[in-house]
Amino acid sequence: MASNAPVGKPTDMSSPRLPKVAGIDSTVPAPPDTVAPLPGVPSAAPPSDAALPPGVLIQDRLASWVSDLTTLHELTERLIKTDSLDGALREMLGAGAALVGARRGMAVLEPADGLGPTSTIGLGLAHADLGTIETVPRGSGSYGRLLDGLPEADPPGAGLPGNSPAAPRRPARVPEPIAIRDVRTEEGLDPRHREVAARLGYAASYALPLATEEAGRLGAAVWLYDEPAEPDERRRHLIGLYGRFATEHLARLLQVERARARVATVAEELLPSRLPRVPGVRLAVRHLTGPQGGGDWYDALPLPEGALGLAVGSVSGTGPSALAAMGRLRASLRAYAVMEGEDPVAVLSDLELLLRLTEPARSATALFAYAEPAQRRIILAGAGHAPPLVVGDHRTEFVETSLSAPLGMLTCWEAPSVELSPAPGETVLLYTDGLLRRTGDATDRAFARLHAAAASVPRADRSDPGAVADHVLRTLLPGGLDPAVEGEDVVLLAARFE
Incomplete structure (x- = not known):
């Protein structure tokens, strides 16, 4: 290799003159056998x-x-x-x-x-x-x-x-x-x-x-x-x-x-490593995280007698503390779901009491659904959470749920549950608020865009819950989730009933 000793005069370069950088031109012209001087850097004196x-x-x-x-x-x-x-x-x-x-x-x-x-x-x-x-x-x-x-x-x-x-x-x-x-x-x-x-x-x-x-x-x-x-x-x-x-x-x-x-690795480890296989339903999930790692989470838990527990939620805050709180909340919900999953209101009430006693300064939203795929029957309750969306060949509509406060906001939380009977081939979408807020639109406009995105899923893709989730995300967030932009995570859980 050639040595790096300084040379006595500029040698011939190969590039054309570059755009001006610093705003100061050379006062001494370069010899004719060299490249044009770097804009803003005067040439060596002859x-x-x-x-x-x-x-x-x-x-x-x-x-x-x-x-x-x-x-x-x-x-x-x-x-x-x-x-x-x-x-x-x-x-x-x-x-x-x-x-x-x-x-x-x-x-x-x-x-x-x-x-x-x-x-x-x-x-x-x-x-x-x-x-x-x-x-x-x-x-x-x-x-x-x-x-x-x-x-x-x-x-x-x-x-x-x-x-x-x-x-x-x-x-x-x-x-x-x-x-x-x-x-x-x-x-x-x-x-x-x-x-x-x-x-x-x-x-x-x-x-x-x-x-x-x-x-x-x-x-x-x-x-x-x-x-x-x-x-x-x-x-x-x-x-x-x-x-x-x-x-x-x-x-x-x-x-x-x-x-x-x-942070992303920790967040993934705190969430299910794989989705369960339950007869009568097919599941798919998409989880997009921001640079700080948020507290959005999801779960799919097999329950006795062929039932299935589905949950999505969000913990306030970002970073390691929110991830830790999310992990504790999700683990607690799994325990409550096993004990009294047929009553989603009781599950969320227990979760609210735990959050209020252990972390009084933190709030959370959550939605829990008890599903019986064989009967195509779902009982669900939400705490400050956006309503699910049903997507099928003959309808695309939000599930009518009652308004309720997030967990940790009231002295005693309780809201009525609702029952849903999806038709064969219909997909139920559960999602976190981050999906709506990442659009940058007002709430009503974001809900309208989500409905339009779900209604526009091609008929050929509606048999695959993963394809349905991907289409909705591409439509709402065409540029994806910019990892450099602060903001909430996005969770989209799709359950297609056979």
Whole structure:
């Protein structure tokens, strides 16, 4: 690989002039054999400047420093606005291409601790191009050498009381960037590397480790030039500063992403691992969670004599405390359903008393249905919950339930139950309020949209409760549930009676 020693003058780059970034143009034109200077970053002064008066040289140097700082400020401000790993990697790739004067590139997220997540993002490269680059042996590719050659930092917690060995955390050594000025003439490259470069049409590359001494290795980025080139000393300095800032930002986003994954895992573990199989009814469920993890839940419990208990509910709050409360509430409801499931009002009354005594500051909504699939008979009661929706070939209508307060809101909760007899082939939809609120519409408008979505289920899909649930979700939330947007979870439980 070519050394990383600073070069004496700018070399020829391969990219066209990029859009203005910082709002300051170079006052000194670049030599004709180089790429256009990075907008907002003045070019290195030509040798003739040595004959200029000292005061002019100082002014030019100060202007250059101000321009560099302005450029870095603009680029880091744009980067800090990203709130996802994918978005940050794409922003970093684009800004890095402007700083080093390249047109294409790729970033590989591969944390050294092996805990993930991992991903590969391309700039100006199709998915097939990324796959082609990955066929190059890692030891020959510059980004692969950075990923494999960087020592790992000690894992978090090393050296703290109770951990062994009791040694202070050692920062990881950060390797130098790797520049390949000309793939055709570079010594020691694997023949496959030259073949891939010729196929994709790049002649040089500059690879930067996404690593700092404290964060360790998170990944690597490599930018590709169409002609033999490498960034000059000034561009190396700028991309180095920007790369360190980008790595720290990625490290913060990585911690957030892992925390979200842990919360999602806990939430899934607190819910049924699979739906029961009960003769006479087919079940399907869709559960979408937000970034903080909410307290929405569902349950399907086989009961004696072929009966089935169906429940959906929501606990106030988000995060670990709401998940814990949701788990306790769901476990309690299962116990009450086994003891007195034929009386949904008694089940919810017991649940309300438990919530009021154990968690007086928390409220919850719940709906419990006692179903006898053989007789196609359902008895249900709700506490502050939205009414179920029946979907069939001849009707699409909400079940008329009485209005009632959520659990934990009154000194003593009680509301009458209702009985429902679905026809053969009809599907009963139980859902949480998050489905309505995620639409962003007023309550009456959200109910109207839900009714229209259920009524528009294609006839061919109505025999499959999963297809019915998917159609309703696609219609109400065409963009899905944005994981970056705070909000309630969405639960949709579908039961089709044969």
